[in-house]
Amino acid sequence: MDEHEEIRRQHLVQRVAHELRSLEGRTGCRLSPDVEAAMGAVPRHLFVARGMEPAAYDDTALPIGWQQTISQPTVVALMTELLRPRKGHIVLEVGTGSGYQAAILSHLVERVYTVERIPQLAEQAAERLKHLGISNVEVRWGDGRRGWPEHAPYDGIVVTAAAERTPSELPPQLKAGGRLVLPLGNHPLAQELWVFDKTEDGSLDGRSVLAVAFVPLVSLPADGNPSPRANG
Numbered sequence: 001m002d003e004h005e006e007i008r009r010q011h012l013v014q015r016v017a018h019e020l021r022s023l024e025g026r027t028g029c030r031l032s033p034d035v036e037a038a039m040g041a042v043p044r045h046l047f048v049a050r051g052m053e054p055a056a057y058d059d060t061a062l063p064i065g066w067q068q069t070i071s072q073p074t075v076v077a078l079m080t081e082l083l084r085p086r087k088g089h090i091v092l093e094v095g096t097g098s099g100y101q102a103a104i105l106s107h108l109v110e111r112v113y114t115v116e117r118i119p120q121l122a123e124q125a126a127e128r129l130k131h132l133g134i135s136n137v138e139v140r141w142g143d144g145r146r147g148w149p150e151h152a153p154y155d156g157i158v159v160t161a162a163a164e165r166t167p168s169e170l171p172p173q174l175k176a177g178g179r180l181v182l183p184l185g186n187h188p189l190a191q192e193l194w195v196f197d198k199t200e201d202g203s204l205d206g207r208s209v210l211a212v213a214f215v216p217l218v219s220l221p222a223d224g225n226p227s228p229r230a231n232g
């Protein structure tokens with residue numbers, strides 16, 4: 001392990017802890033020891049586009065190619081906390097991107113299923129996770145708005161791209177008592193992060209937590225070919 005990256009990563013974790021403390025009034029959560037340890041363990045510089053490594057331990061979103069981004073570390077930590085991950089949990093992520101959020105979750109739950117629309121990103125993320133020895137994450141190319149019904153029901157579902165409203169096929173794939181965390185809103189760069197609890201009667205009980213900016217959750221074209229454009 002590169003000592004320099006290690007030190008920068010520890011600084012980032014401290015920064016994230018500080019940011020979450022300052023947001024606690026709105027979000028109701030702080031950085032827990034388990035999520036702190038996961039953030040400290042995952043080498044974010046291996047998840048960003050080539051050439052972006054020097055900025056990998058800044059608390060900012062960064063390009064990962066195909067006009068997509070790896071989320072800001074504070075937002076990753078917040079979404080992870082809101083999901084309330086536990087050791088035995090089975091979790092679904094929609095929007096694999098770089099695989100960073102999935103890697104964080106892999107340290108906290110039993111198994112992570114993650115769906116990505118852009119085949120090259122799905123493939124790269126799967127390779128990256130394998131290279132890091134992470135074996136409890138399964139990556140699939142496809143339309144994550146449909147979820148991944150074969151492994152449902154999930155203890156938690158996290159969507160890391162923004163939709164105008166909750167995709168209707170996701171809540172049925174969540175266990176009663178489970179949580180759904182996702183950015184909602186129709187403005188391209190300004191949405192709100194929502195957290196929903198699924199109640200015993202199957203309804204969703206939600207609250208808006210914070211203003212966020214995510215790339216859009218989009219459908220696959222009819223031919224199933226997402227026509228990627230390189231930018232990384």
Ligand code: SAH
Nearest residue numbers: 070095097098100101116117144160217218
């Ligand atoms: N969680 C990621 C951040 C991803 S950015 C990380 O840690 O790096 C959002 C991702 O959602 C992009 O990669 C985008 O291609 C993907 N996406 C958008 N619409 C999607 C859909 N319908 N199904 C699956 N993935 C989708």
